[in-house]
Every structure is written in structure tokens, then in C-alpha cells.
Amino acid sequence: MSEHTLHFKPAEGFRARSKAVVDNPFLRQSFRGAMDFLMSKRAAQFPDPEELESLRSLGEAIRQYNLAKLPDLLEQLEANLTRNGVKVHWAETPDEANTIILGIIQGHGATKMVKGKSMVSEEIELNHAAEAAGIEALESDMGEYIVQLAGEKPSHIIMPAIHKTKEEIARLFAEKVPGVDYTDNVDALIQIGRNVLRRKFQEAEIGLSGVNFAVAETGTLCLVENEGNGRMCTTAPAIHIAITGIEKIVEKLEHIPPLYSLLTRSATGQNISTYFNMISSPRKPGEKDGPEEVHLVLLDNGRSQAYADEQLRKTLQCIRCGACMNHCPVYTRIGGHAYGTTYPGPIGKIVSPHMLGLDATAGLTTASSLCGACGEVCPVKIPIPELLVRLRNEAFSAPHANPAMRGQGAGHSALQSAIWRGWAAVYGSPALYRAVSWLGSRLRFLVPRRQGGWTSVRTPLQPAPKRLRDLLKDRN
Amino acid sequence: MTNPTTQTSRPSDVYFFATCVVDQFFPGAGLDAITLLERQGIRVHFPEDQTCCGQPAYSSGFEEEARRVAAHQLTLFPNDWPIVVPSGSCAGMMKHHYPKLFAADPTRKAVAERLSARVYELTQFLVEVLDFQPQDCGGDCKVVLHTSCSARREMGVHLTGRKLLAGLEKVSVVQQDHESECCGFGGTFSVKQPEISGAMVEDKVKALKATGAERVVSADCGCLMNILGHAAWQDQQAGRSEPSLPGEHIASFLLRRTGGEQ
Amino acid sequence: MNARDRILGKLRQHAPQTAKPLPDVGSWYATHRPLEAAAEKARRFRHFIELAHAEVHAVTAANWTETLHAVLKARAIDKLLVAEGTPHGDAALDALPPRGIECSVYDMAIEAWKSEMFNDTPAGLTAARAAIAETGTLILWPNALEPRLMSLVPPVHIVLLDSNKIYNTFFEAMSVEGWKNGLPTNSLLISGPSKTADIQQTLAYGAHGPKELIVLLQEGEA
Structure with a gap:
């Protein structure tokens, strides 16, 4: 796998970034409010627990069925898209994907691209690559437009600008959009964005989009959205380039309704999104609009590594609804930017190590209390806590030959391993445990007043003067 | 998650797995739990050699160390009595993770599965098995x-x-x-x-x-x-x-x- | 070896030996989404699409152009984009100009009139192929006569829907119509006017697509 230059903040600054958010009461309150809102919207969509459970089981079965046949389905998708007139490209790395996309754009002498929401395009940092090549890459999803205008990255995969208040956006627009006065009226702000972007939709030669589901049997790309910018990007410009991870395939069209229903209900608590856009070919002779060319870029970027391991493969079941982050007490405390990865929250913690290597992400695996809220709401039943434990294992074990993951052992420390070996020696032997715990109760007044991170907000831990086994002896 | 435990009749004996935290930091809670069970007419057995379920290492990613500690606990409950644990997380470790932890060792896996089926969290045991109806004698x-x-x-x-x-x-x-x-x-x-x-x-x-x-x-x-x-x-x-x-x-x-x- | 072969090679090397059983989507829908009678489906469709901020008018085959006229008048819209050569487009072309509404037609490729489409087309009329009761959703299959941008660019989108064409679910619609045997260039589900909640979770309509979605729900014998 070739190395590539990414502009993400390294995950090693994670603790400092999370501290900055945790120490900001305003941000804390704002994330809490937003997540409460999304949680209650989702809950309202699933009033019947039986329906929810059976639909989640169906969603899981559909994703696992399709992943099991993934290589065959990719070939079937490619064959059917090609038959329909869509050009299919394959990229192993972000660099390859950028090269393909810029090649298509430059091949047409184009300079203006409008983008629908695509987390995969964030993953490959397409905007950086386009900018370097002198191509304007304009985000058109309102949230993405806002974060791009602010020079930031999305902090949530569904609601990119969830970390911003309307007042901040009002100041941003007044400062960055020519001819706009300060207004914090949300409708007015949306109209400003609409007017700017409508001009761009007319001018752009290239429209870029992500893909929510690709259907192999028909050769169809499905896009889920509310705003209509996705339809604009895939209809108005002369060239449409779609990019997706290789895992987002289903064999059968009938797999779409359950997944689509799980997606919108879990993500934003909508029974359905405003638009479901199914694209099967470029403009045909006689048709009066739609792109003359449609391209699909299939990106691996570490997904095949996750695929190779039966347990880690479950990571690829994800349909990118974001419910895990909405329900995550850690995400709620620190927001999306602290993670420093394209995909934040629980799903980010389990998918990013495959994309960036465990060397860059080992620290993120510890940022979970394993409370299980993510796994509980996941619409396709990804066992996220179990996968986090597995990733901790991969990160902290001593480096060994033929690892399942790039960067295996990156978090290994001889001291930490020795501590756990010592712990196991004590707790694996009743005699040693009795001796050590007895000493603990005798020497309880010697416990340090500072106990690492524990005592930053808690009183020190101190063993009781008598252990339960002592109390039981006293009693008899 | 459904609980596949099947305990139909009221047992005369139970094992008590205190957990390392209760043994060392909250011994009073352990003693009270045992007393509560005994007052329901149940003989409570406290295997002296118990230490820790192994969860701290397991959830930290040190599976080998967790297995070593868990393997020791597997030997503590020879009789077919329920194992009552005054902690949801340690009970969860023994019930749901032990069988996986010993997946590669058929003998221990069988023991772990038999153990898993007998594990109860304390309040679960009180309600689901004993149908404990507390008579309140305190004030408001x-x-x-x-x-x-x-x-x-x-x-x-x-x-x-x-x-x-x-x-x-x-x-x-x-x-x-x-x-x-x-x-x-x-x-x-x-x-x-x-x-x-x-x-x-x-x-x-x-x-x-x-x-x-x-x-x-x-x-x-x-x-x-x-x-x-x-x-x-x-x-x-x-x-x-x-x-x-x-x-x-x-x-x-x-x-x-x-x-x-x- | 190219990227394609390398990716497929890696996946093939580790793909599971045995296939998973094909999930039974049909039986989930049969168990969880009872089929409803026409009136109930129409009621459900209307409930959900109105909840999504669409305006619904009950019309008949005889009076729908009348309602269309009233809808446009109420908004002081005097120009409507229609699909010439479709029954509903031709009916509008017959009925509206005499009553002071200019009807423009989509008779050439968009490149020739993009600016007019974006800047001087206040409303568009299309038909819906069918609809879905469960979610209050319109199904559109744009084609050469009624192209894709008609339902997207004009700020007001008016849709004529035959109430006999309402399916219970998305699954039922695709199964009964045999979509797996072939989909057009573009097919769409539309469940309300364009909207966004990207600014502080506050819902705003008319993000990029139509600000208003108006459904003329044509009732009548099946």
C-alpha cells in the first residue's frame, strides 16, 4: 500500500483537543443539546421495540449477505454500470483516487466542481488535491458549505456543522460572502447559501457526489439527501463523478428499502429523506438533461484489510447513519473535531485504524468506556464495543509477524505489558492475591494521594481495612 | 440482550463471586448481599480462592492476561449451583465473554459455557429466581x-x-x-x-x-x-x-x- | 497488476468460504406492513407528505387544471414549465394560457437555456409515476418528455398524482413494477420540499431544490 500525505490532525493530540472542549461549558452544552435532540428524534421513529429489533436483524443480515459476496458483487456492479454507460474506476489509496478524479476533470479542461456531501471525498482530502491542481471544489451541502467557508472539517458525518451556532454562521457569512449583511435568521442564512450555490450549479462543469448504496443487479447508484444539492450535482453539470468505498454494495434492489428506512430513521429521526436519487446511466440520446458522462470511483483505502478478518469485517456493515455518535457519551462531551480523523465517534474509532493505520490511531481505541450505547443503536448491529476491545488488543500487543492490521503493536509499551503480566500473576494465583490484598488492607494508609488521572476529579482509592473474606471469617 | 439462563426451581445453595472491587474496596456491600441471600433461606458459598473475573485486562485489550485470570475462576464452582455476582459488569464478563475467551480450548470452553449459564447478577437473582418481595421497615x-x-x-x-x-x-x-x-x-x-x-x-x-x-x-x-x-x-x-x-x-x-x- | 485486480485479489483471498442465506425481505414486509385499502393508503400518503410540509389538493380528472390555476394565482405565479407531449402537460398547455398563465416547455437540451431554467422559471408541473403511503412519497421517473431538472430547479414543484397508484411501501412499489429488470437513467423518490437542518438543527425549507411541493391528488375510479 503506498503511503499518502494526509492533512488530518494526528490522533496523538487527542487528549489535548478533548480537554479543550470538555473545559468549554458553552460547547459542552451545545453538543449535549444537539445530541439530545437527535436521540429523541430517533427514539420517536422506533416506537415499537419488536419492529426495531427485527428490522435491525434484517439490516444486519442484508449487510452480511452482501459482504460475504463482495468481490463477486463488485464485478457484477462494474459489469452492469459499464453496460449502462457508466465508467468505473478502482483506487487502492486516497492518492490513486485523487489522481483518477483530477485526471477526469483535467481531461475535460474543467476548472469548476460542485460537490454533494461525500465523506469518502473527505477521507481522500479531495478538496486539497483539487485546490493544488487549480480546480475550484465547492461544497454544496449547507453544512459542508459552512465548514468549508470556515476553513474547517465536518465534525459529524450527517450534520457537518453541528458544532457551530447560528450566530457564528451569521458572522461567517457576513465576513466571507460578498454583499451579505449580518443576519442570524436561519431561513435568511439558508437563502444566502441557496443563492450563492445556485449560481455555482449553473456554472460548474463537474459534479461530485458520494454514494449511499450501489445496487449490483441493476447497476444503480443511490443517493440519500434532504436539500436537493445532491440532485443538482448529479444532474446539472456535464460530468458526474461519484466516489464510494468498496463496501457499500448490495446485490439486490430489494435490499434497499430496509437499509434506507434504517438509515434515515437512525440518522436524523426522519421516516424518509426528502430525496432518494437512483442513477443508472448518463444522459441517453434524446434526453434533455443529466450529465453526459458518469464515473464511479471505487475506493479501498484499508477496507480490504478489515475485510480479511472475520471479526473486523463487521466494521464494513456500516451504512454511515451516525447514530453511534449521537448516542455516544464520549462524542457528546468532545464533539467530532477532537478525534482528528475524517470519521469521528464510535464508527470513526473502529474504521479509522484501517484507513490510517493503528500507529496513527492507537490512542483513540482507549477513548471509550465500552458503555455499549453505540452497539445498542447501530441499525446493522455492528458490535462496536467488541471491535474496540479487539483493536486495543491489536494496538497494545507486542508487534508480531503477519499482523491482521497495519500498525499492529503501535501502542505496545514494555512497561504497560509488564504491569498487566504482573496483574495476571497476582490475580491468577489465589495465594498471591490473598497476600497482596491483605497487604493492601494493612497498608491502606500508605496509598498515594495522587493516583494518576483518577484523582484529577475524584478522591483517592483506598482499600477497606478488612476484606470481605476477613469480614466473613470474623462473622463465623 | 436476552438472558438464556434457565433456573426454574428455588436453589438451596448458591456460590457468591464477590468481585475484586467488593472484596477490597466495598466488603460491606458483599457481606450485606450474602446476608440478604441467607435470609431467604439459601446457603451461600464463598469460594476462598476467588480473585477477579479478569475484566480489567480483557477490556484493556490484554486478552492473554484476562484468560489466565479467568482460567483460575473456572475451577472454583464445581457444583451445579447458581453463581451470584453483586456487579453487572463482572457478571457480564463471566456470562458473555468467558465462552469466547476459551473458544480455542474445548475443555475449558465447555466449563466456561456451563459456568456462563449459571451466572446471575444479584438483583436479577433476587427478582427472577427468588421472587424476593422486600418488606419495608424504614421511614420515608x-x-x-x-x-x-x-x-x-x-x-x-x-x-x-x-x-x-x-x-x-x-x-x-x-x-x-x-x-x-x-x-x-x-x-x-x-x-x-x-x-x-x-x-x-x-x-x-x-x-x-x-x-x-x-x-x-x-x-x-x-x-x-x-x-x-x-x-x-x-x-x-x-x-x-x-x-x-x-x-x-x-x-x-x-x-x-x-x-x-x- | 492494476488497482482493480489487486483489490479484488485481496478480497477473494479472504472472502468467506460459504455464502450467507439470502435475507427474506419480502417476509419482513408481509409481517410488518399490512396491505391497506385504497382509501387508507391515500389517507396515509397525504398525512405523511403534509407532515413533510407539502401541500395536497384533492382534484378530479375534470377539475385539476382549475385547481392548478388557483394554486398558481394564489402565489402570483404567471409562468409554468410543463412537459409537452404528456397528457397532463398538454392539458395544462390547453387550459392555462387562455387564463393568463404563460406555459413554457422543455423542448431543448438544458445547455441551451440553463440560465432561463435557473433564473426565470418560477414553477414546474410534472406527473408522479406512483406514490408510497408508508412514508408519503412520490415516485418520479423523469424521461425525455419530462426531464430531471423540472422537479428540481423551479422553486415551486406541482405534481399530479393518480390516487389509484399509491403503493403501501417502497418495497411493494419496486416488486410489483419489477424495477430489478431495469431502471431508467434516473428515478426518484420525493417526500416533500427541499429542506435542511444544518444550521443549529433548525428546519428550513427551500435549501437547494423546490421551496414548495404541491400535490394534486387525483381521485376517481380505478
């Missing part, structure tokens, strides 16, 4: 219940503690904001990510205090250690001598409400 009291994430999501027993408290006539149980949210303990999480864990326990304690409850009760000593440790730290910072949020294991509370140790 307002409490708030914190249920651990493992009890809630791994063991699926988040209703049993609530049911026991509801049976106490003069106890009113108030509900905290964001009741189902994690307190921020998470074992090594609390020391590896102290900023986030600290923010979580701060919010949890705030929500518990906002209910105006006299005390917090929980069936998990890990959570209690975290919640009470933070409340005590706040008291220390504010120079208070009386605890602003007293708390205890639900077993101690139940025992006292139903007549004490007698």
Missing part, C-alpha cells in the same frame, strides 16, 4: 438508582434493581436526567482518558444531585467508586464535611430497609 426515604451499562446493555437486567426498590413501601425512587448514560468509569478508561471520564462523572453527579434524592444506590461498585469518588472530591473542594451525595450498594440499602442484619 427518597433514593435515586444508577444502573451500570453492563447490567443494562450486556446483562439486560436494568429493570430488576428498579423492581426491588419499587417494592419498598416508603421509599420513593426518583429518576435522574440521562438515566441510561454511562457514569464515565469504564475501568482503565477513567485513567487513560481522565478528561473525558471526568466530564462524564461530573455530569452524572450533577444529574443525580439534581433529583434531590437522599442517596444514590447502585448494583455496581465500579460505578459507585467513580460516582462517590467524584462527589467526595467535590465536597473536599468545597470544604464540606458531610457528603453531599451519599451512596451505597443496593444490597446494603435493601438489607437495612428490610430489617438490618438482625
Whole structure:
């Protein structure tokens, strides 16, 4: 796998970034409010627990069925898209994907691209690559437009600008959009964005989009959205380039309704999104609009590594609804930017190590209390806590030959391993445990007043003067 | 998660797996739980050689070390009696993770599976097996219940503690904001990510205090250690001598409400 | 070896040996989404699409152009984009100009009139192929006569829907119509006017697509 230059903040600054958010009461309150809102919207969509459970089981079965046949389905998708007139490209790395996309754009002498929401395009940092090549890459999803205008990255995969208040956006627009006065009226702000972007939709030669589901049997790309910018990007410009991870395939069209229903209900608590856009070919002779060319870029970027391991493969079941982050007490405390990865929250913690290597992400695996809220709401039943434990294992074990993951052992420390070996020696032997715990109760007044991170907000831990086994002896 | 445990008749004997936290830090809670069970006419056996379920290492990613400690616990429960654990997270470890931990070792896997089927979290055992109907002999009291994430999501027993408290006539149980949210303990999480864990326990304690409850009760000593440790730290910072949020294991509370140790 | 072969090679090397059983989507829908009678489906469709901020008018085959006229008048819209050569487009072309509404037609490729489409087309009329009761959703299959941008660019989108064409679910619609045997260039589900909640979770309509979605629900014998 070739190395590539990414502009993400390294995950090693994670603790400092999370501290900055945790120490900001305003941000804390704002994330809490937003997540409460999304949680209650989702809950309202699933009033019947039986329906929810059976639909989640169906969603899981559909994703696992399709992943099991993934290589065959990719070939079937490619064959059917090609038959329909869509050009299919394959990229192993972000660099390859950028090269393909810029090649298509430059091949047409184009300079203006409008983008629908695509987390995969964030993953490959397409905007950086386009900018370097002198191509304007304009985000058109309102949230993405806002974060791009602010020079930031999305902090949530569904609601990119969830970390911003309307007042901040009002100041941003007044400062960055020519001819706009300060207004914090949300409708007015949306109209400003609409007017700017409508001009761009007319001018752009290239429209870029992500893909929510690709259907192999028909050769169809499905896009889920509310705003209509996705339809604009895939209809108005002369060239449409779609990019997706290789895992987002289903064999059968009938797999779409359950997944689509799980997606919108879990993500934003909508029974359905405003638009479901199914694209099967470029403009045909006689048709009066739609792109003359449609391209699909299939990106691996570490997904095949996750695929190779039966347990880690479950990571690829994800349909990118974001419910895990909405329900995550850690995400709620620190927001999306602290993670420093394209995909934040629980799903980010389990998918990013495959994309960036465990060397860059080992620290993120510890940022979970394993409370299980993510796994509980996941619409396709990804066992996220179990996968986090597995990733901790991969990160902290001593480096060994033929690892399942790039960067295996990156978090290994001889001291930490020795501590756990010592712990196991004590707790694996009743005699040693009795001796050590007895000493603990005798020497309880010697416990340090500072106990690492524990005592930053808690009183020190101190063993009781008598252990339960002592109390039981006293009693008899 | 459904609980495949099948215990139809009332057992005469049970094993008590105290957990390392209870043995060393909350021994009173363990003793109260044992007394509570004995008062139901049950012989409680405390295997002297018990240490720890292995969860700290397991959830930290040290599976080999967890296996070593867990393997020792496998040898402690030879009779076919229920194993009662006064902690949802340790019960969850033994019930759900032991069989996986020994997947590659058929002999131990079989033992782990037989053990797994006999594991009960304390409040679950009291409600589902003993149908314990507490007779309240205390005065008016307002409490708030914190249920651990493992009890809630791994063991699926988040209703049993609530049911026991509801049976106490003069106890009113108030509900905290964001009741189902994690307190921020998470074992090594609390020391590896102290900023986030600290923010979580701060919010949890705030929500518990906002209910105006006299005390917090929980069936998990890990959570209690975290919640009470933070409340005590706040008291220390504010120079208070009386605890602003007293708390205890639900077993101690139940025992006292139903007549004490007698 | 190219990227394609390398990716497929890696996946093939580790793909599971045995296939998973084909999930039974049909039986989930049969168990969880009872089939409803026409009136109930129409009621459900209307409930959900109105909840999503669409305006619904009950019309008949005889009076729908009348309602269309009233809808436009109420908004002081005097120009409507229609699909010439479709029954509903031709009916509008017959009925509206005499009553003072200019009807423009989509008779050439968009490149020739993009600016007019974006800047001087206040409303568009299309038909819906069918609809879905469960979610209050219109199904559109744009084609050469009624192209894709008609339902997207004009700020007001008016849709004529035959109430006999309402399916219970998305699954039923695709199964009964045999979509798996072939989909057009573009097919769409539309469940309300364009909207966004990207600013502080506050819902705002008319993000990029139509600000208003108006459904003329044509009732009548099946």
C-alpha cells in the first residue's frame, strides 16, 4: 500500500483537543443539546421495540449477505454500470483516487466542481488535491458549505456543522460572502447559501457526489439527501463523478428499502429523506438533461484489510447513519473535531485504524468506556464495543509477524505489558492475591494521594481495612 | 440482550463471586448481599480462592492476561449451583465473554459455557429466581438508582434493581436526567482518558444531585467508586464535611430497609 | 497488476468460504406492513407528505387544471414549465394560457437555456409515476418528455398524482413494477420540499431544490 500525505490532525493530540472542549461549558452544552435532540428524534421513529429489533436483524443480515459476496458483487456492479454507460474506476489509496478524479476533470479542461456531501471525498482530502491542481471544489451541502467557508472539517458525518451556532454562521457569512449583511435568521442564512450555490450549479462543469448504496443487479447508484444539492450535482453539470468505498454494495434492489428506512430513521429521526436519487446511466440520446458522462470511483483505502478478518469485517456493515455518535457519551462531551480523523465517534474509532493505520490511531481505541450505547443503536448491529476491545488488543500487543492490521503493536509499551503480566500473576494465583490484598488492607494508609488521572476529579482509592473474606471469617 | 439462563426451581445453595472491587474496596456491600441471600433461606458459598473475573485486562485489550485470570475462576464452582455476582459488569464478563475467551480450548470452553449459564447478577437473582418481595421497615426515604451499562446493555437486567426498590413501601425512587448514560468509569478508561471520564462523572453527579434524592444506590461498585469518588472530591473542594451525595450498594440499602442484619 | 485486480485479489483471498442465506425481505414486509385499502393508503400518503410540509389538493380528472390555476394565482405565479407531449402537460398547455398563465416547455437540451431554467422559471408541473403511503412519497421517473431538472430547479414543484397508484411501501412499489429488470437513467423518490437542518438543527425549507411541493391528488375510479 503506498503511503499518502494526509492533512488530518494526528490522533496523538487527542487528549489535548478533548480537554479543550470538555473545559468549554458553552460547547459542552451545545453538543449535549444537539445530541439530545437527535436521540429523541430517533427514539420517536422506533416506537415499537419488536419492529426495531427485527428490522435491525434484517439490516444486519442484508449487510452480511452482501459482504460475504463482495468481490463477486463488485464485478457484477462494474459489469452492469459499464453496460449502462457508466465508467468505473478502482483506487487502492486516497492518492490513486485523487489522481483518477483530477485526471477526469483535467481531461475535460474543467476548472469548476460542485460537490454533494461525500465523506469518502473527505477521507481522500479531495478538496486539497483539487485546490493544488487549480480546480475550484465547492461544497454544496449547507453544512459542508459552512465548514468549508470556515476553513474547517465536518465534525459529524450527517450534520457537518453541528458544532457551530447560528450566530457564528451569521458572522461567517457576513465576513466571507460578498454583499451579505449580518443576519442570524436561519431561513435568511439558508437563502444566502441557496443563492450563492445556485449560481455555482449553473456554472460548474463537474459534479461530485458520494454514494449511499450501489445496487449490483441493476447497476444503480443511490443517493440519500434532504436539500436537493445532491440532485443538482448529479444532474446539472456535464460530468458526474461519484466516489464510494468498496463496501457499500448490495446485490439486490430489494435490499434497499430496509437499509434506507434504517438509515434515515437512525440518522436524523426522519421516516424518509426528502430525496432518494437512483442513477443508472448518463444522459441517453434524446434526453434533455443529466450529465453526459458518469464515473464511479471505487475506493479501498484499508477496507480490504478489515475485510480479511472475520471479526473486523463487521466494521464494513456500516451504512454511515451516525447514530453511534449521537448516542455516544464520549462524542457528546468532545464533539467530532477532537478525534482528528475524517470519521469521528464510535464508527470513526473502529474504521479509522484501517484507513490510517493503528500507529496513527492507537490512542483513540482507549477513548471509550465500552458503555455499549453505540452497539445498542447501530441499525446493522455492528458490535462496536467488541471491535474496540479487539483493536486495543491489536494496538497494545507486542508487534508480531503477519499482523491482521497495519500498525499492529503501535501502542505496545514494555512497561504497560509488564504491569498487566504482573496483574495476571497476582490475580491468577489465589495465594498471591490473598497476600497482596491483605497487604493492601494493612497498608491502606500508605496509598498515594495522587493516583494518576483518577484523582484529577475524584478522591483517592483506598482499600477497606478488612476484606470481605476477613469480614466473613470474623462473622463465623 | 436476552438472558438464556434457565433456573426454574428455588436453589438451596448458591456460590457468591464477590468481585475484586467488593472484596477490597466495598466488603460491606458483599457481606450485606450474602446476608440478604441467607435470609431467604439459601446457603451461600464463598469460594476462598476467588480473585477477579479478569475484566480489567480483557477490556484493556490484554486478552492473554484476562484468560489466565479467568482460567483460575473456572475451577472454583464445581457444583451445579447458581453463581451470584453483586456487579453487572463482572457478571457480564463471566456470562458473555468467558465462552469466547476459551473458544480455542474445548475443555475449558465447555466449563466456561456451563459456568456462563449459571451466572446471575444479584438483583436479577433476587427478582427472577427468588421472587424476593422486600418488606419495608424504614421511614420515608427518597433514593435515586444508577444502573451500570453492563447490567443494562450486556446483562439486560436494568429493570430488576428498579423492581426491588419499587417494592419498598416508603421509599420513593426518583429518576435522574440521562438515566441510561454511562457514569464515565469504564475501568482503565477513567485513567487513560481522565478528561473525558471526568466530564462524564461530573455530569452524572450533577444529574443525580439534581433529583434531590437522599442517596444514590447502585448494583455496581465500579460505578459507585467513580460516582462517590467524584462527589467526595467535590465536597473536599468545597470544604464540606458531610457528603453531599451519599451512596451505597443496593444490597446494603435493601438489607437495612428490610430489617438490618438482625 | 492494476488497482482493480489487486483489490479484488485481496478480497477473494479472504472472502468467506460459504455464502450467507439470502435475507427474506419480502417476509419482513408481509409481517410488518399490512396491505391497506385504497382509501387508507391515500389517507396515509397525504398525512405523511403534509407532515413533510407539502401541500395536497384533492382534484378530479375534470377539475385539476382549475385547481392548478388557483394554486398558481394564489402565489402570483404567471409562468409554468410543463412537459409537452404528456397528457397532463398538454392539458395544462390547453387550459392555462387562455387564463393568463404563460406555459413554457422543455423542448431543448438544458445547455441551451440553463440560465432561463435557473433564473426565470418560477414553477414546474410534472406527473408522479406512483406514490408510497408508508412514508408519503412520490415516485418520479423523469424521461425525455419530462426531464430531471423540472422537479428540481423551479422553486415551486406541482405534481399530479393518480390516487389509484399509491403503493403501501417502497418495497411493494419496486416488486410489483419489477424495477430489478431495469431502471431508467434516473428515478426518484420525493417526500416533500427541499429542506435542511444544518444550521443549529433548525428546519428550513427551500435549501437547494423546490421551496414548495404541491400535490394534486387525483381521485376517481380505478
